Amino acid sequence: MANIEKLIGPRVPPEELRAHRGRYLIPTALFLLAALLLLISVFLPYWQMTLYAPQYPKGLTVQAYLNHLEGDVSEIDGLNHYIGMRPLNEAATFEKSISIIGVAVLALLVLAAVFVHNRWAALLALPALLFPVIFLADLQYWLANFGQNLDPTAPLSSSVKPFVPKVLGVGVVAQFKTIARPGPGLWLAIAASALVLVGLYFHRRAYKPLVDAQKG
Amino acid sequence: MKRLILVSVVLLLLLSALAGCARKKEQATPLPAGALPADAMAIAQERGLTPDDIAAALKTYMPSGKWDEYYLFSSGGHSGNLIVIGVPSMRILKNIAVFTPEAWQGYGYGDKATEEILDAGNVGDVKIRMGDSHHPALSETNGDYDGQWVFINDKANARVAVIDLRDFRTKQIVKDPNIISNHGSTFVTPNTEYVIQGTQYATPLGWDYAPLSEYKEKYRGVITLWKFDREKGRIVPEESFSIEVPPYWQDLCDAGKLASDGWAFCNSFNTELFTGGNMQGNPQFESGVSQRDMDYLHIFNWRKAAEVVAAGKYEVINGMRVIRLPTAAAEGILFFAPEPKSPHGVDVTPDGQYVVVSGKLDPHVTVYSMAKIEKAIADRNWTLDDYGVPVLNYDAVMHVQVELGLGPLHTQFDGQGYAYTSLFLDSAIARWKLGGDDPAAWTLVEKTPVHYNVGHIAAAEGDTVNPDGKYLVALNKWAVDRFLPVGPLLPQNLQLLDISGSPVKLIYDMPMGIGEPHYAQMIKADKLKPLNVYPQVGWDAIEWKPSPYATKKGEERIERNGNHVTIYSTSIRSHITPDRVELKKGDHVTWHITNVETAHDAVHGFQLGGQNISLSIEPGATVTFEFVASQDGTYAYYCTEFCSALHLEMMGYMLVEP
Structure with missing residues (x-):
């Protein structure tokens, strides 16, 4: 028992729990909510890019979910062939294949942190905390990879040189103005990240005295 | 706990603020109140525009990107097509190929499906590639346009076409096997159960040969009720039928509605049974058919006719079920009412209670009451004509005559209780009041000059149970001095009139240089739901289902089986695959x-030089054409729509080896 408590931190004595229920409930609730938001985010687009050109008054939009692309993908691929860019669905195939299970694992780790009452909880919550940054960094990598590796025999290779599309914000490619922005899924992941951060603060405030008492 | 709530609220606010930043709406600068801007006044003064001109310009000008309020579907006359126009801007949107091949739409230049549609309208062994499109009829539900289909006839060959308003394409042509001309078409029954078609020039029943000396005995007209299957989007000839009528030269028709639902009406103008012979010492047709004071308004009960056909009381002539004349008379399907000689249009009022016959040679419109017609029929208040058809007592069924002016031809309606009748000889539109029971209340209100020789008119939804009013288009036959000269063949002049107020105002002249429109119908634009692209890639636009010949990117191939090459x-954008096709002569x-x-x-697009092939392949469509490579040589095929910056490169070589 003592060994386990060493690993997952001290248990809250029943009388203490009755006296300060709120104190222990707050981090639990925040972690639960963060895990829930992460799970919901799987069903929403994480990122979208809209391309505007005079002949596309409504714009062309591609929406990136964690495991697939939606929107005007074939039309954008059709246009991209002029500059020699590979089809969008060839990007991040490995990431897409593990994304759903990966996010589920992140959420489970956050849930596990509810039961861990020492500083290891922070380690468990760390992947969820960093997930939005990891997502954007990976996406930026793929955008750079695609933008840099254009087919030199493509019809427009002389006028559109290899480039690095921005993962967020406004860019220009040939006659297209591109606007890349986070999707609702990413916003949820960011919210989950924030909740984890706040949760860790309350977690520390609740359990630190117990850990210190255990040491003492 | 309080702090938690605080943190959550801050987070939520942050999120919503970020979401709010994402979109900002563009706002147009509104015009300041008061007079026109000084530069607009300067333009008006420089051009000598009157206040009416300025109002007309403002009513019809459509800024870039703004859509018109109505579609006008106008027949293209002997160009054989159907012209789509936006109202009030009067801009041509499309010229739908119907009876005549048209290369831009790839209609009748190789595309197998369109060739089959056109061939269905062939007459015997003769390949027919012209037509005289006259009267478009939009499909109706409960007597109102529903924006799904439009029908149009070809007077010259007695044919009817079905046009699909999902993609604005002709889907079917049917040929009436028993006649050679059909002016009294097309008119739909209130739920588009049938498309009504009437003969114009009588021919021997069954479209056989018979000398004109046997005109009275052998020549006949038919009123054909083409059955429309809305699900299939096709006329079903096997479920259609004709009613034999005397050789009186039936003219325009109209279907009854509401009070007259189940009935239909057609005019006639040769009860003289005149057959010409101006080289044999007879008078010209024009006077020969105008000798009697009265011709006959044909009144027929199409619903009863359908029951009689269902009961098997018909003969099959050239594959068409025909109710013979004695049966039609005996079963109470067909009645006549005398009408002042050689009238033209017959139009049923929006409530279905009155039938307006326009005099043409008589300055009146003659209004018949449906209630009085039904009473006369019930009272058997009739005499029989030479063919045994009951002729109702004129005084018993005629409700009122309204004197409008010279040459009344066609009547339309608005939602304020007015009727509008074109006056061909006066070159004017008469606005007159529908009076109801009291004959004295039916009066002429005003006349508006138009330019010139007005034929049909089309008011917004002006022949439905629920007319919109607002606009009326006068389809004038002559333009004379209205436009820049373009040689001896002049455009027609389509004039737009604002009928929303009083007086009626002429607000736009549109030169129609691609055909001679007869009738047109105007429908509120939001009733149509046209597609932008076909439902899926590899679509058969005619059969409206995935094509068995759909080809995916990467699955292009050339298959040779003997001398058959597929x-x-x-x-x-911007390539055709394959871009090399190698054939042997005779393939x-x-x-x-x-x-x-x-x-x-x-x-x-796709054109293959030297083979008379021109296709339009719209997004998602699969199109098939066939030919025999009868001449060896080197051919180029290419995309004819300027689809992209590399459009010129979108080509291929076809080599035919000797």
Whole structure:
């Protein structure tokens, strides 16, 4: 028992729990909510890019979910062939294949942190905390990879040189103005990240005295 | 706990603020109140525009990107097509090919499906590639336009076409096997159960040969009720039928509605049974058919006729079920009412209670009451004509005559209780009041000059149970001095009139230089739901289902079986695959092309020089053409729509080896 408590931190004595229920409930609730938001985010687009050109008054939009692309993908691929860019669905195939299970694992780790009452909880919550940054960094990598590796025999290779599309914000490619922005899924992941951060603060405030008492 | 709530609220606010930043709406600068801007006044003064001119310009000008409020579907006359026009701007949107091949739409230049549609309208062994389109009829539900289909007739060959308003394409042509001209078409029954078609020039029943000396005995007209299957989007000839009528030269028709639902009406103008002979010492047709004071308004009960056909009381003539004249008379299907001689249009009022016959040679419109017609029939208040058809007592069924002016031809209605009648000889539109029971209340209100020789008129939804009023288009036969001269063949003049207020105001002249419109119908634009691209890539636009010859990108191929070569191609910006086709002289080639695009307006054309092939392959469509490579040589095929910056490169070589 003592060994386990060493690993997952001290248990809250029943009388203490009755006296300060709120104190222990707050981090639990925040972690639960963060895990829930992460799970919901799987069903929403994480990122979208809209391309505007005079002949596309409504714009062309591609929406990136964690495991697939939606929107005007074939039309954008059709246009991209002029500059020699590979089809969008060839990007991040490995990431897409593990994304759903990966996010589920992140959420489970956050849930596990509810039961861990020492500083290891922070380690468990760390992947969820960093997930939005990891997502954007990976996406930026793929955008750079695609933008840099254009087919030199493509019809427009002389006028559109290899480039690095921005993962967020406004860019220009040939006659297209591109606007890349986070999707609702990413916003949820960011919210989950924030909740984890706040949760860790309350977690520390609740359990630190117990850990210190255990040491003492 | 409080702090937690605080943190959550801050987070939520942050999120919503970020979401709010994402979109900002563009706002147009509104015009300041008061007079026109000084520069607009300067333009008006420089051009000598009157206040009426300025108002007309403001009513009809459509800024870039703004859509018109109505579609006008106008017949193209002997160009054989159907012209789509936006109202009030009067801009031509499309010239739908119907009875005549048209290369831009790839209609009748190789595309197998369109060739089959046209061939269904052939007359015997003669390949018919012209037509005289006259009267478009939009499909109706409960007597109101529903924006799904439009029908139009070809007077010259007695044919009717079905046009699909999902993609604005002709889907079917049917030929009436028993006649050779059909002016009294097309008119739909209130739920588009049937498309009504009436003969114009009588021919021997069954369209046989008979000398004109046997005119009275052998020549006949028919009123055909083409059965429309809305699900299939096709006229079903096997479920259609005709009613034999005397050789009186039936003219325009109209279907009853509401109070007259189940009935239909057609005019006639040769009860004289005149057959010409101006080289044999007889008078001209024009006077020969105008000798009697009265011709006959044909009143027929199409619903009862359908029951009589269902009961098997018909003969099959050339494959068409025909109710013979004695049966029609005996079963109470067909009645006549005398009408002042040689009238033209017959139009039923929006409530269905009155039938307006326009005099043409008589300055009146003659109004018949449906209630009085039904009473006269119930009272058997009739005499019989030479063919045994009951002729109702004129005084018993005629409700009122309204004197409008010279040459009344056609009548339309608005939602304020007014009727509008074109006056051909006066070159004017008469606005007059529908009076109801009291004959004295039916009065002429005003006349508006138009330019010139007005034929049909089309008010907004002006022949439905629920007319919109607002606009009326006068389809004038002569333009004379209205436009820049273009040689001896002049455009027609379509004039737009604002009928929303009083007086009626002429607000636009539109030169129609691609056909001579007869009738047109105007429908509120939001009733139509046209597609931008076909439902899926590889679509058969005629059969409205995935094509068995759909070809995916990467699955293009050329298959040879003896001297039969089948090519499965794709088109996408900016290449046709395959771009090399090698044939041997005498090969029979079947070539399927799928436009694999899904973008709005990404159409690819296809022309094959030296083979008379011109296709329009719209986004998602699969099109098939066939030819025999009868001449050896080197051919180029290419995309004819300027689809992209690399459009010129979108080509291929076809080599035919000797």
